[in-house]
Amino acid sequence: MDLSRLFNPASIAVIGASQDERTISGQPIKYLRKHAFQGRVYAVNPKYTEVGGYPCFADIASLPETPDLAMMAVAAARVPAMIEACGRKGIRFVILFTAGFAEVGGEGIRLQDELAATARRYDIGIVGPNCQGIISTANDVYAGFGGPYEFRYKAGPLSLVSQSGGFGFAVANMAEDAGVGLRHIVSSGNEAVLGVLDFIDYFIDDPDSEVLAAYVEGLKDARRLLEVGRRALHRRKPILVWKVGNSEAGANAAASHTANLGGSAALYEAVFKQAGIVRVHDSLELADYAKAFQGGKLPKGRRMAAITVSGGAGVLVADELIAQGCEVQPLSPETTAKLRDVVPTFVKLSNPIDVTAGLFDREDMLEKALAALLDDPAIDGLAILVASITGKLAERVARQIAEAHARQDKPIVVWSSTRRSVAEEAYAIYEAARIPLYPSPVRAGQSLAMLSKYAAAVERVEGLAEAPPLVISRPDVRARLSGRTQDLSEFEATEVLAAYGIPVTRQRLARTAEEAAAHASELGFPVALKIQSPDIAHKTEAGGVRLSLNDRAAVAMAFAEIVANAGRNAPAAQIDGVLVQEMLAGGTEVILGVTNDSQFGPAVMFGLGGIFTEVLKDVTFRIAPVARPEVERMIREIRAFALLGGARGRPRADLRALADAIERLSALAMDLRDVVGEIDINPLIVFADGGGVRAVDALIKPRR
Numbered sequence: 133m134d135l136s137r138l139f140n141p142a143s144i145a146v147i148g149a150s151q152d153e154r155t156i157s158g159q160p161i162k163y164l165r166k167h168a169f170q171g172r173v174y175a176v177n178p179k180y181t182e183v184g185g186y187p188c189f190a191d192i193a194s195l196p197e198t199p200d201l202a203m204m205a206v207a208a209a210r211v212p213a214m215i216e217a218c219g220r221k222g223i224r225f226v227i228l229f230t231a232g233f234a235e236v237g238g239e240g241i242r243l244q245d246e247l248a249a250t251a252r253r254y255d256i257g258i259v260g261p262n263c264q265g266i267i268s269t270a271n272d273v274y275a276g277f278g279g280p281y282e283f284r285y286k287a288g289p290l291s292l293v294s295q296s297g298g299f300g301f302a303v304a305n306m307a308e309d310a311g312v313g314l315r316h317i318v319s320s321g322n323e324a325v326l327g328v329l330d331f332i333d334y335f336i337d338d339p340d341s342e343v344l345a346a347y348v349e350g351l352k353d354a355r356r357l358l359e360v361g362r363r364a365l366h367r368r369k370p371i372l373v374w375k376v377g378n379s380e381a382g383a384n385a386a387a388s389h390t391a392n393l394g395g396s397a398a399l400y401e402a403v404f405k406q407a408g409i410v411r412v413h414d415s416l417e418l419a420d421y422a423k424a425f426q427g428g429k430l431p432k433g434r435r436m437a438a439i440t441v442s443g444g445a446g447v448l449v450a451d452e453l454i455a456q457g458c459e460v461q462p463l464s465p466e467t468t469a470k471l472r473d474v475v476p477t478f479v480k481l482s483n484p485i486d487v488t489a490g491l492f493d494r495e496d497m498l499e500k501a502l503a504a505l506l507d508d509p510a511i512d513g514l515a516i517l518v519a520s521i522t523g524k525l526a527e528r529v530a531r532q533i534a535e536a537h538a539r540q541d542k543p544i545v546v547w548s549s550t551r552r553s554v555a556e557e558a559y560a561i562y563e564a565a566r567i568p569l570y571p572s573p574v575r576a577g578q579s580l581a582m583l584s585k586y587a588a589a590v591e592r593v594e595g596l597a598e599a600p601p602l603v604i605s606r607p608d609v610r611a612r613l614s615g616r617t618q619d620l621s622e623f624e625a626t627e628v629l630a631a632y633g634i635p636v637t638r639q640r641l642a643r644t645a646e647e648a649a650a651h652a653s654e655l656g657f658p659v660a661l662k663i664q665s666p667d668i669a670h671k672t673e674a675g676g677v678r679l680s681l682n683d684r685a686a687v688a689m690a691f692a693e694i695v696a697n698a699g700r701n702a703p704a705a706q707i708d709g710v711l712v713q714e715m716l717a718g719g720t721e722v723i724l725g726v727t728n729d730s731q732f733g734p735a736v737m738f739g740l741g742g743i744f745t746e747v748l749k750d751v752t753f754r755i756a757p758v759a760r761p762e763v764e765r766m767i768r769e770i771r772a773f774a775l776l777g778g779a780r781g782r783p784r785a786d787l788r789a790l791a792d793a794i795e796r797l798s799a800l801a802m803d804l805r806d807v808v809g810e811i812d813i814n815p816l817i818v819f820a821d822g823g824g825v826r827a828v829d830a831l832i833k834p835r836r
Contacts, residue, residue: 133257133326135334138225139268139316141200142171144275145223147192147214148206149175149183156229157205159277160265161186167274167284174199192217201225203265203275208232211261212246219254226251227275228260234322235262248324256325263321264297267304269314270340276319280304288313289342290422293331295320295349303347303374303415310419311563312426315341329353329360332371336364343425345372345418350396354403354731358755361407365593370425370586371409372418375400399732402753406762408589410582417578423568424579429543430587431512434458436580437505438484439498440517445547445573446484449515452577458584460484463508470504484515498529502536513580517547517573522554530558534565543583544568547576592761601757604632604799613807616834618666621708625830629813632800634793636827639713645691649684651712657682658715661690662829663698667705669831674701680715687712716826720775720785721815723751724794724827726801728809728835734801738794740772741815748772756805758798763791776818783820790818793825809835 150158161184164173175183178190189195192202192214202223206214208230218226233244244261251258259266265276269287280301290312294300297319304317315338318331328346335341344364351357364371375397404411412418436458440446450460460483463471468481474497475487487501505514518529526548537544545568552559562569570576609631613620620628626636640651641664652659663676671677675697678690691710698707723741728734736758739751752769754762767773767790778784793816801808810833817826 133255133330135225135257135326135331137200138257138259139266139273139334139338140271141225141273143174143197143199143201144169144171145174145176145192145195145199145202146183147176147202147204147218149177149180149188150205151180151183153184156277158183159281160203160205160229160275163274163276163281166281167272169272169274172197172199192221192223195221198222201227201275203227203229205229205277208240208243208261212243212250215247215250215254215256215258219250219256223256225257226259227263227265228258228321228324229263229265229277230260231262233261233324244322244324251325257330258325259318260321261324264301264319266319267314267317269316280317285317286313288315289340289426290314290345291316291331291335291338291341291343292345292347293318293320293328293335294347295323295328296347297321300347303345303418306415307345307419307422310416310423311569312343312419312422323352327352329356332360332364336360336367336369341369342428343370343372343422345374345422347374347376349377351731354399354729355733355755357400357403357409358407361403361409362593365408365590368430368590370421371407372412372421373404373409374412374414374418398751398753399727399729399735399755402735402755403732405765406593406754408586408593410586420568420570420575420579421582423570424543424545424583425586426566427537427543427545427568428566429537429541429583430590431543431580431584432587433512434584434588435510435512436460436515436584437463437508437511437513438515438517439501439505440484440486440515440519441488441521442517442519443486443488445517445519446486449517449547449573449577450484452574453515453581456578456581456585458581461510463505464510467504467508467511470507471501474500474504484517495528499532499536502532506536506540506542511542513543513545513583515545515547515573515576515580517576518550519547520549522550526550526555526558527561530555530561534561534567537565537567543580545570545576545580547571547573592765595761596759599759599761601759601802602795602799603757604796604803606631606803610804610807613804613834616807617836618706619669619834620832621664621666621711622662622671622830623664623708623711625811625832626827628804628832629797629800629827629830632803633796634800634813634827635789635825636830637713637716639711641709642691642712643709645688648691648710648712649687652681652687653684655712655714659687660711660713660715661687661694662711662713663694664708664711665698665702665705666708668698668702674698676701713828716817716828719817719819719823719826722776722790722818724797724811724813724816726756726797726808726811728801728805734798734805736766736794736798736801738766739770740775745814754798756798756801758795760791760795763794763798766794767791785818786821786823786825787818789824790816793827805835807835809833 153162173186175188180188233240642648721742725737734756776785812831
């Protein structure tokens with residue numbers, strides 16, 4: 133749906149308008165008038181003939197034209213009928229302030245479902261219900277109620293949508309206080325029809341929305357976030373998301389490590405990584421990062437430099453840059469030689485470079501130092517820490533920084549501890565040049581590092597177009613699992629894995645002790661025995677596992693023991709037999725998994741395996757399908773990667789075979805997404821380079 137007329141309406145109707153400007157129903161007209169909305173305004177209320185100087189009509193049908201937008205403040209029970217009337221009139225957009233819908237449960241849910249169905253029938257885009265409205269600064273559209281509408285916001289490139297009206301406007305206020313101009317502000321409320329991602333989608337196409345932000349409690353169409361995020365990344369439009377209200381995985385997933393570790397927070401984090409979405413954790417961080425993006429420049433790498441008049445500030449910014457994954461390396465000999473001709477002889481030419489108060493002695497010193505640093509191809513971005521300077525000096529420094537910023541494409545961030553009241557001209561220069569100015573060197577360093585991470589995400593996602601994800605189609609497996617309600621036994625689960633090319637241990641299913649002994653002789657000793665039952669998820673706890681069996685007699689005895697133990701622990705369990713499995717020596721245990729989330733769809737997990745999976749929780753997720761470059765990032769992302777990479781004399785693991793297994797699991801997850809709910813492969817043994825991988829144990833739960 134094209135939202136252009138929502139944000140730039142030629143005419144607006146206020147349904148339920150009141151002459152009492154203290155009320156919610158009276159304020160929308162008040163604020164349209166206060167902010168000099170240039171379009172036509174109509175009130176709708178049978179009690180009046182005019183409201184706030186605008187003509188008032190008895191009902192929607194009586195309006196002299198079809199307005200582009202209607203604002204509605206009527207009792208919840210009357211809303212569905214009013215939406216129907218809007219549809220008959222041909223109104224395309226409605227901002228619905230009224231509360232008392234899904235947020236209160238019961239009858240409210242029914243009413244919201246009814247109004248949403250009516251809106252979809254007439255193709256009406258509804259903002260809300262239970263929202264505070266929208267603001268479009270460029271078009272003088274202040275369509276809402278409450279304190280935020282008392283003020284006129286500074287126009288700029290940031291467009292923001294928030295599921296919390298009051299809190300969203302608090303974020304907008306803080307962003308403006310930080311010097312970030314606003315384009316659109318949306319309070320989306322209950323999102324009966326239009327949601328966060330609909331607005332983000334529109335902002336991506338809006339040429340004047342350059343930085344996009346969202347305050348999100350939860351998304352009904354969360355998987356779509358991946359597509360929207362990647363579209364924004366291709367358009368070089370950063371999305372800042374403050375995600376709150378992260379839920380834990382449900383108790384009904386207790387049998388699956390993957391589901392236990394793959395709650396809402398983990399899957400949102402996966403999408404943020406895959407789509408290059410910048411996650412923020414408070415309004416101050418959102419404002420800082422929005423300001424950084426306003427500069428309009430991205431670094432080409434992670435190599436940063438800093439120039440300062442305060443040694444302590446230089447240490448702080450360097451520490452923060454390094455902590456955030458950037459490099460702060462010594463300056464090149466060529467740059468050092470250029471600087472030696474510029475700065476005082478006592479200045480140590482390190483990175484950060486502390487020019488001390490000598491900055492104030494020569495008018496051209498900063499100008500030449502900036503040129504030397506920014507011309508260095510080994511420097512990708514620059515932090516300038518000017519500390520506390522005032523008056524004409526602050527103005528001169530700001531002008532030189534602005535000129536340096538304009539003549540090249542590397543990002544610059546500035547820290548100043550000077551109050552605006554004593555450096556008004558300098559502040560104005562920074563703002564006009566869109567140079568991010570921070571009151572803390574740490575926040576300046578964080579913001580510069582964030583630009584580097586975002587630039588890397590742009591490059592990474594664009595590279596994915598050249599590496600499409602693996603696709604495997606096995607209609608025979610889909611048919612076999614269709615309608616399945618019981619968990620698959622380990623033997624059945626490993627058969628499914630093998631069908632998708634994931635290596636598994638050599639194994640046989642035995643139904644008698646004699647069969648088990650014969651299978652063991654064929655496989656070769658030692659072997660392991662495991663009870664096979666869709667009703668026994670934790671085989672070890674049920675006494676259903678025996679390891680390192682070295683002869684036929686031991687196998688036969690173990691068979692009898694584990695069958696008896698299973699009968700005692702789960703008398704009603706269906707016993708399919710006993711798995712006879714080769715024993716593997718060496719290698720590193722990892723875990724692979726799939727969780728088929730109701731909102732995100734299939735997601736793939738990788739992490740440290742074995743008994744430490746739940747304890748250390750050293751895992752990472754990606755939404756499937758996962759292309760090979762993203763698989764390789766997953767492997768290097770866990771804290772225990774050093775165990776695989778050959779740390780402290782350990783043999784380097786077969787990372788290529790591991791990546792193959794993850795890639796194939798992703799293809800399996802997509803192919804079986806309609807029939808499989810969860811998968812655990814724990815452990816997957818990764819052998820030394822060239823030795824491949826083997827799935828030792830697996831659990832597959834059907835989608836229910």
